[in-house]
Each structure stands twice: as C-alpha cells, then as structure tokens.
Amino acid sequence: MRKLLDQIDSPGDLRSLTVKQLGGLCGEIRQEIIRTVAKNGGHLASNLGVVELTVALHYTFDVPWDDIVWDVGHQCYTHKILTGRRDRIHTIRTQGGLSGYPNPKESDCDPFHSGHSSTSISVALGLANAKRINHDPGHVVAVIGDGALTGGLAYEGLNNAGRFPKNFIVILNDNKMSISKNVGSIARYLAHIRTEPGYLKVKSTVENILDNTPVLGAPVSSLLQKSKSLLKQALYNNTLFEDMGFAYYGPYDGHDLEQLISVLQNAKNINRPVLLHVITSKGKGYPFAEKNPGAFHGVSCFDIKTGESQASGDNFSKVFGRCLTDMAKEDDRICAITAAMESGTGLTDFHKAFPDRFFDVGIAEEHAVTFSGGLAAGGMLPVFAVYSSFLQRSIDQVIHDAALQNLKVTLAIDRAGVVGEDGETHQGLFDVSLLSSIPNLTIFSPCYFSELQMFLHQAVYECPGVAAVRYPRGGQLFQPEDFTVTGNTYDVYGETDAPVLLVTYGRLFSMACLAAKKLREDKIPVRILKLNRIHPLDPQAIEICRNAQHVFFFEEGVRQGGIGEHFFYLLYQQGYQGKTTLRAVENHFVKQAAVRQSLIELELDSDSMRKIIKTEYQK
Incomplete structure (x- = not known):
C-alpha cells in the first residue's frame, strides 16, 4: 500500500486528504523524523511535538504566498518535508545537505533564515508590513514556543505588532504549561465560540444596536465589555496579550488536527492581530523522547530501539561543570548563570549542589550579562556559561554593564570555534573578534581539559575585570607525550x-x-x-x-x-x-x-x- 507521505509533493496536496488521513500522515512524518535524527543527529523532541500543528498550518495557509516564520527554527523538519524537500531530508545537517533551520536559499517556502530565539514576531511583522505596502493580501504567521517568550525581543515584537490591522497571526506553541481539565475545557469552549465568524457577526450587531439605544446603549455595551474582560481574566488569569492589542484565543490541543484546522481557518477572518495558544507535547510519538524531552531536544546519533546515544566520553562542557562545582564548594561567592542551557553547558550538577547560587534566566543573554554585573557589584563571583553563538546577542551588555565598570564577571564560552552540523547560525567564530576590542577584558583559550581547569581558576580569581574562557564543542584532541601543561600565558x-x-x-x-x-x-x-x-x-x-x-x-x-x-x-x-x-x-x-x-x-x-x-x- 502506498504511503500517504509519498502522495505529498507540496503543501497543496494536503487538501486532498481527509482529516483521518492527515492523522495517518502525521504518524508517517514522525517515523521519518525519528529515522533521520537517529542517523544524523539533530533536534528531535521539538520536531515531534509540532507535527500536527505544522500539517494544520500548511493545510490552512498557502505558502509561499502566505508566510510562516518559525522561531529558533529547529522545529522545522516537518515543514521541510511538506515543502518539497522530503527527498533530501536524509541529508539534513550534513555537508552539502539541508540546513537544520529554515533557509530561504533552500526554498521560497522559508521566508527568513533563523537559528536564534525570539525573533519570529519581529520578522513576521516586517513581512506583514511589506505585504501591506505592496497591497499583498497574504497572511503572515509567527510560530513561537513558550521558551522563546523568555527572550525580550519577543515582547518588543509583540508591543509593535498589536497595532497591525489584520492578516497577522502569532501561534504560541506551549509545550510546558499544565492546565487543569475543567478550566481548560471551559477556556477552549469559549475560545472556539469566539473565533466563529457567526459569533463575531452577532457580537458586532448587538453592540451596534445597543450603541444606538438612547441613554442606555453605551453604558450597557461598556458594562458587557467589562464583564467579558473580567470573565476572561478569571478563566485565563492573564490578559497580557490582549493588553498588547491581540485577540487571544486558546488554549487548544496542539495534536487535535480537526480543531486546529478549524481554529486556523477562523483566525484568518479576524481583522486584527491574533494570538492562538496551543498546547503540544515535546517528543510526542517516541516514548524515550516523551519521558525525557530535555535529553532528546538536541541529540547526537542514537539507537532507535533503545534511545541510547552513540556519543560517549568526556567533553569540555562536562569538565567545565565539574570544575565550577568544585570551586563553588570552596567559595560561596561563586554563582552560575545560564540562558536556558543548563544541560548543554554542563551545569546540571552545579544546580543540584547549589540551587541558591544557580540562575537560569531563560533565553535572555542580554539580561544574563547585566544580571551577572549586578551580582558582581554585590560582591559575588558570577560565571555566565553561554554558547559562543548566543553570546553575540549580549555584546552591548558586556561592554556597558560589565567591562566599562571593570566588574568581576567571568564568561564561560562553550562551543567556541567550528561547531559542526548546526551550521551557519551556530558557529562560534566571532567571539574573539568581538571581545578582543573591549577594554578591561581578558580571554583564555585552552586546548586540554586540565588547561580549562587552570584558566577558569585564573579567570575567576586572578583577572581584575571581565574574563572569558573559551573552549570547543566535544572532547580534547591529540596531546604529545612530551608536552607539559603549564597554565602559563x-x-x-x-x-x-x-x-x-x-x-x-x-x-x-x-x-x-x-x-x-x-x-x-x-x-x-x-x-x-x-x-x-x-x-x-x-x-x-x-x-x-x-x-x-x-x-x-x-x-x-x-x-x-x-x-x-x-x-x-x-x-x-x-x-x-x-x-x-x-x-x-x-x-x-x-x-x-x-x-x-x-x-x-x-x-x-x-x-x-x-x-x-x-x-x-x-x-
């Protein structure tokens, strides 16, 4: 029997399938993603969590005339499979193959190249305004995860996007929030009614009648509006998005295809910015990833049957984490800061040992540096562990909030140099050039694990101001037998x-x-x-x-x-x-x-x- 996926050459082919067939297609896509990531490595849990959402988006919208912008972009594998790249999906993250992130050079269905967090709303708003200026009636959709909403740029985008007139939709892909059954059911029911065009038409008609009723019209309409807002606040306990100018609907089950398609189709007809809140499960469809989505967020090659990674041995991230934990045992001034990368930067054991001195600030590298500056000004010894690629986002803060004041902040720069399969958006090739021009800043670059330990100690205790210790992804390489590590300059x-x-x-x-x-x-x-x-x-x-x-x-x-x-x-x-x-x-x-x-x-x-x-x- 021919696979459903074999029948899909473009997103338009989805519309010839029934909702039941779409469900079967989602299962086939999941197996394709699992096989590909097991072989090539990549982002697994996040991609498995958005299969239905991606299918519903492509069923409802018409790319590339409509634009879909994926935040961070690491969850775009289903999108690539559906937009004419299935025959090359086995090459993803390999030399000469597909990028692991959206890339306009690959397809006109990718409107923007993204690999860093919290950019989608700003990008989508720019695309939407370009369409408006060019009298293009197409829609623009930004898909942003709840993790990316910890980044300040997302709120800068929301603050501006709330004034956009129409054809602008933000989808909040929430894979962490827990909603109790009764409140969630009521919320979904009310949100579904409010997205129905018939409801919106009746609402408008009633308000027009009331506004034209002498004396009582405007007060009654105002009272109804206030009552509606109070009811929503009681149910959702959050009016942030509506306060920013969005029509908020949800939360919805992000794996219910029929409901997703209905909601998206209705959202297209609302003449104001819309924010749809959907609940998804990272790792859905692969038990190992469902049980431990964090471990299966970004993975090396693994055995599908056991879920066991083929990567082994020590690496610089683990060694850094152990060294910093040992130092913290001897000095209660040492604090560890990470920007949503606790595991990736090797700080899991530090967190367990010193929860009061561990700070995960979310995907907010700018805040992390300035926050570290505040800790240093208060007499602490902060160490901010960050990937080289992500440190780029906080150079202003390194200059103004740390180096300018000669504060004792240490930057532990992970993934320095070439990083491999994550490609252009994640290479750690710019930190030295960016940092070396800043006064009051020292940079160390170890080759071996023992040097990392030595230089980290020097950075924390011997350098007068900001110090950076940069180290590569993976393990240490060849060391001649007659070479002795000294710790010298x-x-x-x-x-x-x-x-x-x-x-x-x-x-x-x-x-x-x-x-x-x-x-x-x-x-x-x-x-x-x-x-x-x-x-x-x-x-x-x-x-x-x-x-x-x-x-x-x-x-x-x-x-x-x-x-x-x-x-x-x-x-x-x-x-x-x-x-x-x-x-x-x-x-x-x-x-x-x-x-x-x-x-x-x-x-x-x-x-x-x-x-x-x-x-x-x-x-």
Missing part, C-alpha cells in the same frame, strides 16, 4: 631555533603538533608557539618570533579583528623582517558539516597546515 613546543614558527591557540594546537610531526619527515623543522591567554597578548610571546624566518598563524575564528591580525601588527611594530602567513576564516559564514570536514575545508587541519607551510617555506 603561552607555551613553546618543538625544535629550538627552527626557522619556521607556527603560532596558534585552542584546539588547533593539536593539529599543529601533528603537522609539525609530519613536517619533520619533510626535513622542515618547526617550532610551535601556543597562545593560552590570547588577549591581551604577552609581549614575551611576540618577542619569541623575532628570529624566525617565517611565522605562520592558524586561527579557528574570523580573520577580521582576530588574534592573528593583532599578533602580526605587534610583531611588525617590533621590527620583524621575516615572512608571515595568516590562515583564518575569511569573510564568509561556515555551513553545516562535521567539525573535521569543516576544518579541512577551512584548511585548518593538520594536513592543510603541513601543505601550506611546506609550499610557502620552499618558495
């Missing part, structure tokens, strides 16, 4: 007085050691300068390069404003007369691929280092 390794000096930092030191080993076979002696404190640079580290014939700098970060440029500037200021070569990430965004593949493509792996040095040295 820099280390020198390799052949003394070698004509070639290779300078680098972070995990690229491992690549440099492998390259030097191979270059010895080519009769090219190499000395390696390993930078540990990469900003400010130790003047003695610059001095070491003066007698080298050729200095090569390899950097896992953007070239513009990076440490390499700054290093060579200082070197030439000291009168260096030799040759220099800088290899870093040039002016482009790095797409998804395995970390190893990306480093090869960027010519930052050991073989590329060997080839570049050999070619340049022999010129």
Whole structure:
C-alpha cells in the first residue's frame, strides 16, 4: 500500500486528504523524523511535538504566498518535508545537505533564515508590513514556543505588532504549561465560540444596536465589555496579550488536527492581530523522547530501539561543570548563570549542589550579562556559561554593564570555534573578534581539559575585570607525550631555533603538533608557539618570533579583528623582517558539516597546515 507521505509533493496536496488521513500522515512524518535524527543527529523532541500543528498550518495557509516564520527554527523538519524537500531530508545537517533551520536559499517556502530565539514576531511583522505596502493580501504567521517568550525581543515584537490591522497571526506553541481539565475545557469552549465568524457577526450587531439605544446603549455595551474582560481574566488569569492589542484565543490541543484546522481557518477572518495558544507535547510519538524531552531536544546519533546515544566520553562542557562545582564548594561567592542551557553547558550538577547560587534566566543573554554585573557589584563571583553563538546577542551588555565598570564577571564560552552540523547560525567564530576590542577584558583559550581547569581558576580569581574562557564543542584532541601543561600565558613546543614558527591557540594546537610531526619527515623543522591567554597578548610571546624566518598563524575564528591580525601588527611594530602567513576564516559564514570536514575545508587541519607551510617555506 502506498504511503500517504509519498502522495505529498507540496503543501497543496494536503487538501486532498481527509482529516483521518492527515492523522495517518502525521504518524508517517514522525517515523521519518525519528529515522533521520537517529542517523544524523539533530533536534528531535521539538520536531515531534509540532507535527500536527505544522500539517494544520500548511493545510490552512498557502505558502509561499502566505508566510510562516518559525522561531529558533529547529522545529522545522516537518515543514521541510511538506515543502518539497522530503527527498533530501536524509541529508539534513550534513555537508552539502539541508540546513537544520529554515533557509530561504533552500526554498521560497522559508521566508527568513533563523537559528536564534525570539525573533519570529519581529520578522513576521516586517513581512506583514511589506505585504501591506505592496497591497499583498497574504497572511503572515509567527510560530513561537513558550521558551522563546523568555527572550525580550519577543515582547518588543509583540508591543509593535498589536497595532497591525489584520492578516497577522502569532501561534504560541506551549509545550510546558499544565492546565487543569475543567478550566481548560471551559477556556477552549469559549475560545472556539469566539473565533466563529457567526459569533463575531452577532457580537458586532448587538453592540451596534445597543450603541444606538438612547441613554442606555453605551453604558450597557461598556458594562458587557467589562464583564467579558473580567470573565476572561478569571478563566485565563492573564490578559497580557490582549493588553498588547491581540485577540487571544486558546488554549487548544496542539495534536487535535480537526480543531486546529478549524481554529486556523477562523483566525484568518479576524481583522486584527491574533494570538492562538496551543498546547503540544515535546517528543510526542517516541516514548524515550516523551519521558525525557530535555535529553532528546538536541541529540547526537542514537539507537532507535533503545534511545541510547552513540556519543560517549568526556567533553569540555562536562569538565567545565565539574570544575565550577568544585570551586563553588570552596567559595560561596561563586554563582552560575545560564540562558536556558543548563544541560548543554554542563551545569546540571552545579544546580543540584547549589540551587541558591544557580540562575537560569531563560533565553535572555542580554539580561544574563547585566544580571551577572549586578551580582558582581554585590560582591559575588558570577560565571555566565553561554554558547559562543548566543553570546553575540549580549555584546552591548558586556561592554556597558560589565567591562566599562571593570566588574568581576567571568564568561564561560562553550562551543567556541567550528561547531559542526548546526551550521551557519551556530558557529562560534566571532567571539574573539568581538571581545578582543573591549577594554578591561581578558580571554583564555585552552586546548586540554586540565588547561580549562587552570584558566577558569585564573579567570575567576586572578583577572581584575571581565574574563572569558573559551573552549570547543566535544572532547580534547591529540596531546604529545612530551608536552607539559603549564597554565602559563603561552607555551613553546618543538625544535629550538627552527626557522619556521607556527603560532596558534585552542584546539588547533593539536593539529599543529601533528603537522609539525609530519613536517619533520619533510626535513622542515618547526617550532610551535601556543597562545593560552590570547588577549591581551604577552609581549614575551611576540618577542619569541623575532628570529624566525617565517611565522605562520592558524586561527579557528574570523580573520577580521582576530588574534592573528593583532599578533602580526605587534610583531611588525617590533621590527620583524621575516615572512608571515595568516590562515583564518575569511569573510564568509561556515555551513553545516562535521567539525573535521569543516576544518579541512577551512584548511585548518593538520594536513592543510603541513601543505601550506611546506609550499610557502620552499618558495
């Protein structure tokens, strides 16, 4: 029997199916997503939770003429399957394959490239106004999760969107809120009635009659309006969205296709901004993800039958969490802050051990930095653990609310450098360039777990102001047997007085050691300068390069404003007369691929280092 999914080449094909068939289609989509993520890794629980909602949206709206904007975008797998990309879904998050996030370069059904949180309402409002200016009658829908509503940008968007006249719908995908049966049933019943066009017509007619009734009309209408608002407030206990100008309806069962389709169709006919509140279950349809949606939010490859991940061993995030927990045992001033990434940044054990000194501020990186500044001003030692990609959102706060006041704030920057399959929106390639221009700020870049422990201690206790410790995703790489971790600002390794000096930092030191080993076979002696404190640079580290014939700098970060440029500037200021070569990430965004593949493509792996040095040295 032919699968229902095989009959879907575009969203329009959904409308030839019955609601019962749509339910069967949802089951097939879930199996497709589970198989794909088990093989490639990715976001599982969030995608399984929005299957029915996505099907209902595409059944009701007509993309790309109507626009659907997915907040964060990691829950877009069903959307991609339904919009002509099913034959490529097996390539998602792989080199040359589909992105794990919406991407207009892939399809005109993706109106905006998104990978960070809380942007959908602002984006959708811009799209809606563009349609209005161009006299385009199409609708715009923003789908935002309750987690993304912890980000301030979402409220900036809501504050402006409440004034938009029509064709603008926000869907709140709520996968955490618990609603008791009786109150929830009443709320859904009233909301369903209020979205019926017939109800709205009767309401308008009654109010017109009352307004034209002498003496009593306006007061009675006002009284009814106030009574309605009081009843809603009693039932929902929240009038925030309506106070912002939205017509609020819900909550609805986000897995009830028939109801979702009916509500969406009715919402299209309301001539004001609409907010629909739907309740979904993360991980729905896969028992392991349903029981532990947090663990199955973003996953590596796993066994479908057991749910067990194929990833194993220690990683920098876990080591950081253990180190900070140990430090907190000895010092009750240490606090840990995270922006909705407790597990991802390795802080689960810290939270259990010190709940009073652990703060999850939600997806609000700007607030996290300023909040950390307040803790520091109050005498605490805050450590904000954040992915490099997400730290980008809080650079103003780092400058104004931390560094300007020389406050003792530590930034633990996870996923620094190339991150792999999450691609362009999540690469940690900009933090060094952004932070190194800020006064009163120190940056460390460890290569090994033991160095992470040393530099974290230095950042918290020895640096006078803001300090950042940046470390890569995953585990530590090759370490030569004859290399000793010192904790110094820099280390020198390799052949003394070698004509070639290779300078680098972070995990690229491992690549440099492998390259030097191979270059010895080519009769090219190499000395390696390993930078540990990469900003400010130790003047003695610059001095070491003066007698080298050729200095090569390899950097896992953007070239513009990076440490390499700054290093060579200082070197030439000291009168260096030799040759220099800088290899870093040039002016482009790095797409998804395995970390190893990306480093090869960027010519930052050991073989590329060997080839570049050999070619340049022999010129």
